Amino acid sequence: MTAVAFSAGAANPPAAGGPDPDSALNILLWIVVPYVAITVFVVGHYWRYRYDKFGWTTRSSQLYERPLLRLGSPLFHFGILLVALGHVGGLLVPASWTDAVGISEGAYHAVAFGLGTVAGLAAVAGAAILVYRRRTVGPVFSATTRNDKAMYALLVATMLLGLGTTVLGNLTGHPHDYRETVSPWLRSVLMLQPDTELILAAPIGFRLHVLAAWALFAFWPFTRLVHVFSAPLGYLTRPYVVYRSRDEQLGTRPPRRGWERPRRPRQQVGR
């Protein structure tokens, strides 16, 4: 399970007597779990779309409360969008590519850490406001299902593990270079040549973060998170909605003969 064609290789190879990359547990956690999660994510979305199209919704609670939503929602959504973009860059783009275009390791990590931390903090702060709102605003709490609570718990745990490990590593002066471990491992999984040795060289915080993320991905199709994959495209081409006034007289000019509005039966009775 360790033969993978990545030039990056493991920067922090497991010490002699370290974890066995071919043990049953490590194969389960770092090969079986990712593929099961990816399959459930893809097939689950297809199933949900086929059989629960009308349940494909955010189940918006905007009608019940606005001020907290107006603050928490953009904070969370913009934060998590930036985090997602950072993940695509940091996990899928090999370090050799950024080196090739002249971005030094130091510059890459300074920008990634700065932007990633700001984005992660915004997402966590937004999520904290949204969870507080769900718990304290009566009608919003009533509209919160057990499925919602489990989803929020997994989402927040994933974010806290990612942010916590990143910030702690930098604060203690031992930032971990995930582009030598987590990133090539994820690419090895996506290229169907999983290399467990790479992920085993990452700190426990990142390994827990990744396991929480797989759990979240497997749960995703069965939650309100499906709304991420909806776009109101039909809105662009739908016909106009025609609004008609109920006023007796339209505008200031009296209607031309023959163009008077029909009267409702009740009004005619009164005459």
Ligand code: HEM
């Ligand atoms: C298999 C999927 C995932 C992998 C391999 C992964 C890996 C990583 C890595 C390596 C970092 C450190 C980045 C850095 O130090 O700059 C990180 C940070 C972080 N991750 Fe993930 N992650 C995954 C999924 C997720 C998901 C689904 C979420 C959100 C729910 C998330 C939220 C975060 C946050 C908030 C941070 C800290 C801020 C940041 O660096 O952007 N991650 N993750």
